[in-house]
Amino acid sequence: MKTITYQGVEGAFSYLTALKEFGEKNHFRSAQTFKEMFELVRNGEADAAVVPIENSLVGSIYENYDLINQYDMHIIAEHYTKIEHCLLSYPSNEVKSERLKQIKRVLSHPKALEQCSHFFQGHLWMEAVVYMDTAAAAKKIAILKDPSCAAIASAYAGELYGLDILAEKIEDDPRNYTRFVIATQKGSFDYQADKCSLLLQLKHTPGALVEGLKEFSIEGINLTKIESRPLRGSLFEYEFYIDFEFKGRNMREVEQVFNKLHEKVNKLTVLGFYKKGILWTS
Amino acid sequence: MKTITYQGVEGAFSYLTALKEFGEKNHFRSAQTFKEMFELVRNGEADAAVVPIENSLVGSIYENYDLINQYDMHIIAEHYTKIEHCLLSYPSNEVKSERLKQIKRVLSHPKALEQCSHFFQGHLWMEAVVYMDTAAAAKKIAILKDPSCAAIASAYAGELYGLDILAEKIEDDPRNYTRFVIATQKGSFDYQADKCSLLLQLKHTPGALVEGLKEFSIEGINLTKIESRPLRGSLFEYEFYIDFEFKGRNMREVEQVFNKLHEKVNKLTVLGFYKKGILWTS
Numbered sequence: 008m009k010t011i012t013y014q015g016v017e018g019a020f021s022y023l024t025a026l027k028e029f030g031e032k033n034h035f036r037s038a039q040t041f042k043e044m045f046e047l048v049r050n051g052e053a054d055a056a057v058v059p060i061e062n063s064l065v066g067s068i069y070e071n072y073d074l075i076n077q078y079d080m081h082i083i084a085e086h087y088t089k090i091e092h093c094l095l096s097y098p099s100n101e102v103k104s105e106r107l108k109q110i111k112r113v114l115s116h117p118k119a120l121e122q123c124s125h126f127f128q129g130h131l132w133m134e135a136v137v138y139m140d141t142a143a144a145a146k147k148i149a150i151l152k153d154p155s156c157a158a159i160a161s162a163y164a165g166e167l168y169g170l171d172i173l174a175e176k177i178e179d180d181p182r183n184y185t186r187f188v189i190a191t192q193k194g195s196f197d198y199q200a201d202k203c204s205l206l207l208q209l210k211h212t213p214g215a216l217v218e219g220l221k222e223f224s225i226e227g228i229n230l231t232k233i234e235s236r237p238l239r240g241s242l243f244e245y246e247f248y249i250d251f252e253f254k255g256r257n258m259r260e261v262e263q264v265f266n267k268l269h270e271k272v273n274k275l276t277v278l279g280f281y282k283k284g285i286l287w288t289s
Numbered sequence: 290m291k292t293i294t295y296q297g298v299e300g301a302f303s304y305l306t307a308l309k310e311f312g313e314k315n316h317f318r319s320a321q322t323f324k325e326m327f328e329l330v331r332n333g334e335a336d337a338a339v340v341p342i343e344n345s346l347v348g349s350i351y352e353n354y355d356l357i358n359q360y361d362m363h364i365i366a367e368h369y370t371k372i373e374h375c376l377l378s379y380p381s382n383e384v385k386s387e388r389l390k391q392i393k394r395v396l397s398h399p400k401a402l403e404q405c406s407h408f409f410q411g412h413l414w415m416e417a418v419v420y421m422d423t424a425a426a427a428k429k430i431a432i433l434k435d436p437s438c439a440a441i442a443s444a445y446a447g448e449l450y451g452l453d454i455l456a457e458k459i460e461d462d463p464r465n466y467t468r469f470v471i472a473t474q475k476g477s478f479d480y481q482a483d484k485c486s487l488l489l490q491l492k493h494t495p496g497a498l499v500e501g502l503k504e505f506s507i508e509g510i511n512l513t514k515i516e517s518r519p520l521r522g523s524l525f526e527y528e529f530y531i532d533f534e535f536k537g538r539n540m541r542e543v544e545q546v547f548n549k550l551h552e553k554v555n556k557l558t559v560l561g562f563y564k565k566g567i568l569w570t571s
Contacts, residue, residue: 040406063519066348117399117421124322137419139399182519214506216515217499224496231527233498234516237345237464245513 010034012044012053018142018164024088024187025057041071045078048192055083055191062090062185064122067234072206072248075190075278082204082279084189087286092123092178095145095170096157103173106154110173112136114144115159123159126177133157145170184286188279200280201254202231203261207247208238208274215271216247222267226260228253252283292316294326294335300424300446306370306469307339323353327360330474337365337473344372344467346404349516354488354530357472357560364486364561366471369568374405374460377427377452378439385455388436392455394418396426397441405441408459415439427452466568470561482562483536484513485543489529490520490556497553498529504549508542510535534565 011029013021016037025035036053038044047053058075061067075082094113096106113120113133120127120135127135138144144158149168157173158164165172188204209215223230232250253261258280268275293311295303298319307317318335320326329335340357343349357364376395378388395402395415402409402417409417420426426440431450439455440446447454470486491497505512514532535543540562550557 064351066351066516066518069346069348117419137399137421139419213509213511216512217502217506220499220502224499227495229495230498230517232517233529234348235512235514236348247515 008033009054010036010052011055011057012036012038012047013057014038014041014044014059015140016142016146018145018161018167019140020088020090020161020185021057021059021187022142023161023163024086024185027088028057028084028086028189029055041074045074045080045190048080048190049078055189056080058188058190059185060085060188062183064180064183065118067236067248069236072278075188076206076276078190079193080190081193082188082281083191084281085202085284086187086189087184087284088187089286090122090178090183090185091161091176092119092141092159093162093165093172094126094157094174094177095148095160095165095168096173097148097152097154098169098171099154101154106171107173108132109154110157111155113157113159114138114147116141116144119159122178122180122183125179126174142167186284188281190279199282202250202252202283203280204232204278205247205249205251206274206276206278207249207268207272209245209247209272211244219268219271222264222271223251226256226264228256228261228264254283290315291336292318292334293337293339294318294320294329295339296320296323296326296341297422298424298428300427300443300449301422302370302372302443302467303339303341303469304424305443305445306368306467309370310339310366310368310471311337323356327356327362327472330362330472331360337471338362340470340472341467342367342470344465346462346465347400349518349530351518354560357470358488358558360472361475362472363475364470364563365473366563367484367566368469368471369466369566370469371568372404372460372465372467373443373458374401374423374441375444375447375454376408376439376456376459377430377442377447377450378455379430379434379436380451380453381436383436388453389455390414391436392439393437395439395441396420396429398423398426401441404460404462404465407461408456424449468566470563472561481564484532484534484565485562486514486560487529487531487533488556488558488560489531489550489554491527491529491554493526501550501553504546504553505533508538508546510538510543510546536565 011025013025044056141160142164145160145164145168148158234248235245238244293307295307326338423442424446427442427446427450430440516530517527520526
């Protein structure tokens with residue numbers, strides 16, 4: 008049995024991803040902040056952390072890229088979790104249409120409220136109320152037992168806290184998924200890999216990026232992510248997040264690309280080797 | 290006099306940026322949502338919108354990239370605004386150290402609360418309370434007049450709502466700035482440009498990215514941003530946000546790069562030509 012840490016309360020999308028990745032027989036430990044997860048893994052109190060790294064609507068989560076790097080962790084897996092929002096209320100025998108009319112306040116994380124703006128436009132009598140977390144909002148509704156209050160959270164959170172689903176898939180944009188990675192101390196898991204995440208700091212010469220990327224295209228290796236980010240304390244110098252897939256190639260070929268890259272960049276940090284993820288719905 | 294729209298309440302960082310860009314003699318119109326800003330510009334009710342496009346800690350704001358594209362707007366300027374958070378309270382004659390001890394609740398946007406986590410760790414008697422907006426939290430404190438409540442917002446918001454600054458620069462990471470762009474209907478302003486933002490959709494061939502970027506490096510043109518983003522409805526196809534500077538070159542040279550790029554990409558959308566921005570502190 009392994010101890011897996013995730014940020015948030017039970018029923019959060021991070022928790023769901025942890026469950027799907029590791030299965031129920033493991034021990035799941037909640038952390039209040041992202042940083043706390045990394046502390047737990049470093050101290051040996053957890054074997055792995057489930058870390059949201061990017062979302063299709065809001066982009067990369069830089070804080071977690073920084074933490075993986077600072078804590079010298081290694082990515083061993085990735086997972087795409089579909090974010091689907093439901094309107095959840097305390098159970099009652101009344102018909103759903105009547106119950107919808109009674110709802111005055113809807114609690115959720117501000118991002119989730121924002122992502123359901125069309126729903127609120129169609130239900131103008133409901134007020135969106137900001138709450139710290141989607142699953143925490145569901146938990147609160149279970150405690151309040153108030154038919155005039157509801158939460159926006161996952162169907163799973165609704166089930167966990169014994170709530171009814173009054174409306175489902177109420178997000179404006181169905182293209183909403185979060186990419187999670189599993190971060191561990193180096194060498195603590197065995198696994199097969201066909202994808203890699205890198206952090207590159209380039210030399211300050213024109214065309215340095217093209218020169219570096221060429222090493223991948225020469226080998227026919229496909230990049231799946233590239234993102235520039237200003238370096239700390241500097242508006243006009245950058246580091247690059249790069250992901251690539253190397254299915255059908257062995258590690259030696261990848262290492263050869265790295266050897267050539269080393270000559271062309273200031274710094275190359277491997278964040279992890281892992282198996283390419285699939286999309287899961289919650 | 291021009292009408293400039295911004296999202297949020299008076300005193301928000303968007304409002305500050307609008308003031309600094311256009312000066313006090315213009316008319317500033319608040320919008321509740323980003324989308325509302327674009328509607329106002331399209332309908333001719335506003336001449337320009339002040340649009341946050343990326344933040345150094347949270348990354349690109351995809352929603353606004355989408356809106357610029359959907360509403361067929363043009364970027365005519367960019368500005369980097371430093372985000373500095375202050376603890377603000379209703380004025381009183383007591384000494385600051387005593388007033389700090391009395392504070393039980395601190396209202397702000399969840400991102401701002403999160404960005405001041407070290408401050409809360411050093412002031413454990415204060416509870417962070419989620420609010421929709423930093424400047425709106427400051428406004429609320431001015432109405433409450435309660436010495437046990439404070440807000441986290443800009444120094445400017447404190448001044449605007451007549452609050453005292455009890456602590457300043459309380460953010461954990463000083464590398465916190467937001468890049469704003471000014472978006473207008475095409476052809477509605479005259480200006481000088483040395484920077485450009487592009488949206489590229491590549492052909493699905495290996496090395497397509499390197500092939501495209503080569504056209505810039507051949508000309509010695511420096512990219513200042515590159516970011517892949519999954520295309521709507523697809524996990525594994527991407528579009529690219531690209532910014533580049535072309536100081537010392539004329540538009541004809543830039544157009545030649547575009548002509549060559551057109552052959553190599555599926556779609557090239559120019560989001561705007563504008564003058565490279567400077568960093569402003571609030």
